[in-house]
Amino acid sequence: MESMSLPRGYRFAGVHCGLKSDPNLLDLSLVVSDLPATAAGVYTQNLVAGAAVLVDRPRTPNTGFNALVANSKIANDCTGEQGYRDALEMTELAAYHAGTPQGDAAGGKALVMSTGVIGVMLPMDKIRAGIAEAAGQLASDEASFIRAARGIMTTDTVEKTASRRIALQDGTVITLAGFCKGAAMIAPNMRTMLAMIMTDAAIEPDTAQKLLNEAVEDSFNCISVDGHTSPSDTVLFFANGAAAASSAVPVTAVREALRDLCIDLAVQIPQDGEGVSHLITIDVQGCKTREDAKQIARQIAEDVLVKTAVCGADPNWGRIISALGNAGVLFDPMKVSLQLNGFELFRNGEPLPFDKLAVSDSIRSNRDTHFLLVLQEGGESIRFWTTDLTTEYVRLNSDYTT
Numbered sequence: 217m218e219s220m221s222l223p224r225g226y227r228f229a230g231v232h233c234g235l236k237s238d239p240n241l242l243d244l245s246l247v248v249s250d251l252p253a254t255a256a257g258v259y260t261q262n263l264v265a266g267a268a269v270l271v272d273r274p275r276t277p278n279t280g281f282n283a284l285v286a287n288s289k290i291a292n293d294c295t296g297e298q299g300y301r302d303a304l305e306m307t308e309l310a311a312y313h314a315g316t317p318q319g320d321a322a323g324g325k326a327l328v329m330s331t332g333v334i335g336v337m338l339p340m341d342k343i344r345a346g347i348a349e350a351a352g353q354l355a356s357d358e359a360s361f362i363r364a365a366r367g368i369m370t371t372d373t374v375e376k377t378a379s380r381r382i383a384l385q386d387g388t389v390i391t392l393a394g395f396c397k398g399a400a401m402i403a404p405n406m407r408t409m410l411a412m413i414m415t416d417a418a419i420e421p422d423t424a425q426k427l428l429n430e431a432v433e434d435s436f437n438c439i440s441v442d443g444h445t446s447p448s449d450t451v452l453f454f455a456n457g458a459a460a461a462s463s464a465v466p467v468t469a470v471r472e473a474l475r476d477l478c479i480d481l482a483v484q485i486p487q488d489g490e491g492v493s494h495l496i497t498i499d500v501q502g503c504k505t506r507e508d509a510k511q512i513a514r515q516i517a518e519d520v521l522v523k524t525a526v527c528g529a530d531p532n533w534g535r536i537i538s539a540l541g542n543a544g545v546l547f548d549p550m551k552v553s554l555q556l557n558g559f560e561l562f563r564n565g566e567p568l569p570f571d572k573l574a575v576s577d578s579i580r581s582n583r584d585t586h587f588l589l590v591l592q593e594g595g596e597s598i599r600f601w602t603t604d605l606t607t608e609y610v611r612l613n614s615d616y617t618t
Contacts, residue, residue, distance in 0.1 A: 221379040223391040223416035225250045225458030227354035227513030230363030233346025235289035235322050235332075235339070244343070245367030246350035246414060247284040248314040253456035255281040255327060258432045260449035266293035267303040268328045269450060275327065276452075277421035283326035283345060284412055284452060287309035292330040292338050304327050309344060313351035324348065329410045329450050331397060331568045332370055364508070365395035366412050371490055372397050372614065378480040380473040382417075388460050390417045390470070392477050396451075398485040409436065409485060411451040413477065415487045417465045427471050433477035436588040438510070439601045440517045442488040451478075453594045486601050491608025494585050498600045504589040508545045509598035515543035517602035527604035529580035531572055533561040533592050536587060552594035557585060 227248045235243040256443050257276035311326035330338070354360070365375035379393035398409030410441045419427070431449055453474075487495050498516055503509040516522055519539040525532045533554055540552065550565035554570045557578040558571055579585055585604075 228360040228364040229350040229353040230367030235340040242367040244346040245364040249456045250455040252280045256428045256453045267299040271303045277425040283310040283314035283548040286329035289332040293334040313382045320409040368397045376484040394480045416459035418462040419455040431478040435482035489603040492603035494604040501597040503596045504594035512543040513600035523605035531575035552589045555588040
């Protein structure tokens, strides 16, 4: 793995506090900003929002944050008033251990994320001890950053991290870094995933929220494994100004770097999807609106027959065209073309002769599969990522809690 570039003014820790049965697996993460940071957030659109989301959502965007605490294994969703109080206490403890004096609105200085099994109460004795332990291990090195990334993993097989750097004309370097988790219950408009992104640029709250919304729309809102939107989904963005004041920050450059970083993180989620054997990239072009393109891409991405065909390396392009027709978007079927892994299979509403064995081999021999679907309705397009559907995915999700 390439060396990470980490933003200034942040410290990280990841510990095992006993939520997971295996003592070698980390289950609690703490991120501290040494300077008061702006925070922005994007959250699940599931009406059954988790306690952490209910705590964080009204607090962002705003300024003055110094900590984020996150746990895995237990989502703290559907846990009522006690779950909400537990999430509040987690923010208070995180802010206190990050250096906020008691009585100084400590809870308002931190945010919280939780992921894991729904409907289970947090063992707060373990959480309290874990936050204190994590506070004692805080450090600004890459190893600590990786431990924080591992602390939020559930069924993920690897930690998911990314970073970007922006060099200013005066020699200042702005850095963005982030980590996320997610492997299933993945759908557009946020899904069972958590992400924490940090920068050492100074950014005003409204600007940070706008930049994050735009980046999420092109990244985390363009992936799907199984079409299920979780109650816990959260992407947080901290900006602490340790490297550059707001007057020196080129917003356009930050927008591009944040979008690129979010796409990097987002694609790592379906790449690590539960039991998957293929990452499928879907390019839909020539639509009237971007929303039309997204609706088509999502319909194809979540079609079980399309996903199983890729799993079996079956170039059954009719399933893709049929899914297109079920997307609820008006188009001229006689002006549709399709390529799969560069092989042209369908053009202007008619099938083309192709070598089925060659196309099948191109799917079977590569983890990456590419669909290019071209309509002739307009100039809008989208890129979307999904996975195949395997028997291993079914096995993993049939005995998840038992």
